[in-house]
Amino acid sequence: MVTADVFDFSPGAQIPLSGSAGQKAATQALASAAYRDSEVAKLLDANSEWTVSEVKPPKISLFEPNLGEAFSRAVQLRMLGGGRGQVIQSFGMEPQTVVEHCLAANRIRKTRDARLTAVMVIFGLLFLPGVLLWLGAFQLRRTIAGSKDKRMGALGTLLLAALAVVTLIFLIKLPFDGFLGLYLRGVIVAPVIGWYVAKQISERTAKNLREAWDGLLSGGGIGAKVPETVPNHPGQTSAEELRKALHKLTAEQHSNVVFYAGAKGILGMGTRWGSWQLAEDLVSADPGKEIDPFRSWDVIRAIHDQLRMLERKPLHTGGFPTPSVRHWVVSAVGEGAKSVERGGTSEEEGFQIKGVELQRICDEQQFDSGDRHYLGVQFVLWDGQLVITLLITVTLLHKTMRIEVTGHALGPVHPLFTTKPSAPSKTVSKTFKFWETKSIPLPLVDAKEVVRLAVRAPFTWYPPLLDYLGGKLALPEPFGLRHAWADKPWRHRFMADDALRTATPVLRVVHEAAIGVLKHHGVDTERFGNRSLALSGQVQDVAPKKADLYDA
Known part of the structure; x- marks a missing residue:
């Protein structure tokens, strides 16, 4: 491999890490969650002000998934599942890449679970009484250790050690001979041997997952391999269905229909932090003549042409990168809405509203119910971690023309997703220099984790039962990968500066x-010019506001 754009067709296509240059950081940070092995409850700390994830508790704690398992399955079902609801655009990243990494992580775990299932059949099913005894002990320890009382956790460990001693005594002083005696000894020993074999399998898989996790956050590594999208024979329909689901996800990502959810702002773009309105009457510059007729679309088109040249400047200095200037159709939904619907568009049309319909919305739907037209200029900065969007709308009511510019900012993904894997270790006192400490490395997979993985493995062939027994991650709705775990940009000084500085030149x-x-159309622009100068002073305010929270 020379570059990430080269494809490896053995056994599956090589997927680029990111579909757009300059948008890798947010994409890879979220994709790394698919490979993580920490507790799933940690994901709740990453909830944003727009959405809240939930973790449904397990019926039996031994079946509880970790963060990577829960995240991968939840995202795969939500983004690719049949009958799923529409998703919110993820600006500043490529959601398809994240989904592909979830598929790749699930494939790695599926291979591991197949091997662990074989271990459970050979060393578990044939010696079921012993396995049930050991699993009961581990479940008891896990339940007691889950207590907030540290003494109860120590008691669980003590009980497990006592069981091991009693088992050893029973193994030596077994009162049976012949086949029954051999089988009873096997009942005690076989689960331990199976545990050791399962530990080797789990260690290798954990190492592979952590390498992928670290590779994504380090900016290197290879893309996700998804052989499921490549059919093995002409009659295989699952690969074609998966390919179509990924295509639909990409089409939704590039849709120009967004949703305004009250105080939550435009879903996927963030809350509205600033609003500047210029509204004056249309008066003819020549009292003896009438104003030449024009439409809102004429004004919007002129603004569109000028915004495309924002990166140009009179001085040879740093400045704006090339912005994305698009026409948006904004639909209003309730602040607590659990689903969205892109009316008037279809999958075949790429979820786009354009052409004559776009102009009609711009010119006619300025009052009362219905969708509204906005012209947006969007900057994706900080390698995709900061998305600044300024929306412009022009309305003509009676003799008044109003030009409104609103600022929206979406901050970086939560720091949880940018933490790299660290080798497990514990700090202990030195033998002789007891006043000094040293760090001792620990295995990637400890004893209780091996048991958890081995117990879950046979049930991975029917995921709904595993979800029922072990709980699952409930994603927030309406769901979008980017805004679900986005932080506020105002906590980062330079990001906040970038958002505030962008508004003035755009306005x-x-x-x-x-x-x-x-x-050009014979309108007296003196009042418009005076009002524009006043707004130019107001936009230089150094503090963002909560423009969607009205004090009424």
Whole structure:
């Protein structure tokens, strides 16, 4: 492999780590969650102000999934499952890459679980009484150790050690001979041998998962291999269905229909932190003439052309990167809405509203119910960790024209997703220099984790039962990968500066383009110019506001 754009067709296609340049950090951070082995409850710490994830508790704690297992399965079902609801766009990242890494992580675990299932059949099913005895002991220890009282946790460990001693005595002083005696000894010994074999399998898989985790956050590593999308024979339909599901996900990602959820702002873009409105009457520059007719679309088109040149500057210095300038259709939904529906579009149309329909919404749907048109200029900065969006709308009501510019900012993904794996270790006192300590490395997979993986393995062939016994991750709705775990940008000084600095030049470009259109159509622009100068002073306020929270 020379570059990430080269494909490896053995046994599955090599998937690039990110579909767009400059958007790798957020994508790879979220994709790394598929390979993590920490507790699933830690994901709750990453809940954002827009959405809240939940973890459904297990019926039996031995079946409880870890973070990577729960995340991979939940994201795969939500993004690719049949009959799923529509998803929110993930600006600043490529959601398909995250989903593909979830598929790849599940495939690695599936291979491990197949081997662990064989171990459970050979060393467990044939010696079932002993396995049940050991599992009962581990479950008892896990239940007691889960107590907040540290003494109860120590008691669980003591009980497990006592069982091991009693088992050893029973093994030596067994009162039976012949086949029954050999079988009873096998009942005691076989689960221990099976545990050791399972530990080797689990260790190798844990190492592979952690290498993928570290590779993503280090900016290296290979992309996810998803052989499930490559059919093995002409009659295989599952690969084609998966390919279509990934194609639909990409189409939704590039949709120009977004949803305004009250105080939560535009889902996927973040809350509205600033709003600047220019509203004046349309008066003819020549009292003896009428104003030349024009539409909102004429003003929007002029603003669109000027915004595309934002990266140009009179001085040879650093400045704006090339922004994304798009026409958006905004649909209003309730703040507590659990689902969204892109009305008027279809999968075949790529979930897009464009052409004549887009112009109609811009010119006619400015009042009362219905979708609204906005022109958006979006900057994806900090390697995809910061998304700044400024939306412009033009309304013409009676003799008044209103030009509104609103600022939206979506911050970096939660720091939980950017932490690299660390080798397990414990700190102990030195033997002779007891006042000094040293760090002792621990195995990647401890005894209780081997038991958990071995117990779960046979049930992975029917995931709904495993979800019932072990609980699962409930994703927030309406769901979008980016805003579900996004942090506020205002905690990062430079990110906050970038968001605040962007508004002033954009506002001035918008006003300049709009006033140019008004002059061309014979409108007196003196009041518009005065109001524009006043807004240019207001936009330089150093503090963001909560523009969606009205004090009423």
